[in-house]
Amino acid sequence: MAGATADEREILVDLAVRQSPPLLHRPQEMASLPIPQELLPDIFLRLPDPADLARASAACVSFRRHITDRSFLRQYRKLHAPPLLGFVEIKGEFHRATPPYPSASAASAVALAADFSFSFLPAPACEWFILDIRDGRVLLYRSYLRIPGTAFKLKEMVVCDPLHRQYLLLPTIPDGVFASAGKWHTFLLHHGDGGGGDEEAAEETAFKVIWMARLGDKLVALVFSSTTGQWQAGPSHSWINAFDGLSRSQYAYGCFYWVTDCRQKLLVLDTRRMEFYTTDAPPEAKCDGDANIAIVEAGEGRLGMFVLPFGSDLTYIIRRNNVGSSGQWQLEETISIDYETYGYHFAGSMGGHLFLEHEGDLFLLDVKTLQLETVSVGTSECQLLWPRAYSNFPPSLLSSPTVASGVEKGAEKETLEQECTASSSTQ
Structure with missing residues (x-):
């Protein structure tokens, strides 16, 4: 509206x-x-x-x-998106929006009310690391070593609401599945539209988590639903060696995107159809292996991509006739970068906004106007560690819990392990 x-x-x-x-x-x-x-x-x-x-x-x-x-x-x-309140680093340090950004006062209220140290999670709180943030929810994990000096094993995952101090401990992924998995990615999904009455109220605390990993010659996804409290086998995709170096996931229009290590392809997970597919990356993305790449919603269902090679201009490309894996990329804008702005890094994106970080300061770039706006002024010149945007309604009449507290038992591990094994072996 x-x-x-x-x-x-x-x-x-x-x-x-x-x-x-x-x-x-x-x-x-x-x-x-x-x-x-x-x-x-x-x-x-x-x-x-x-x-x-x-x-x-x-x-x-x-x-x-x-x-x-x-x-x-x-x-x-439902009609109004919650305001951007700041950014949270991987260990929970909250960098609130500062004046003159419009939501600065709301961000101050959240900074006082929320617990981004996660002291309400199962102790010790220092073991928890952030994986993803979406809809006011935070997905975290902690791990332990199988044998000293070897790769870690995923121990627990939890989804929490730091503003209302509520959390849901997710069922563990079966050992047989995790032991055979290669590099894995985990991320939160937006909640869907609800029904009415009690169902609508429950929908506000409903969410899904996707755990994606390589099993054999396939990419396999497991999907956790807070509604059922279970992990279920999700979509799979034939493995390509180029996917060994997948980038951090990016979200737009109900899809998650990863840029392959060779910069030739984009791996896409369509969460509406729950299926994987690949599509060509624009030529600009292949220019420099060290380039920053961010995917945004360009409006009218079109996919946008920002590319920032080190020491070069910022390039904005839009995919026309964006339908599934098809679509033609077209250069939309080139923004000159002078020497004083070197050191900018992409800090993610949300809808039609690109976030950039420079020496502890955080900025927002609107894809419609291409105007840069300061969101948060840092207290040091140190680069932030994996900052993620945090949006929510401030503590007020609009504030509502986004997670229903509890510990779910989950599905039978043996059944899920059999489903994943069958998925990875099916050609």
């Missing part, structure tokens, strides 16, 4: 005055008929800023009754 215009804001202010209890000295001729109660929720849904919604709820009892209704709040959260 579109944001409120200046005229609509004036109407809302007028509504607050007209719906408030009349003052004794107010001239009788100033009184007017009240706005029908059934229209108020539709008006409030047009407020683009959660702060405006909070102010409206304080205008009078009638406003507050509509705005604090659980059904209304769920609808508002």
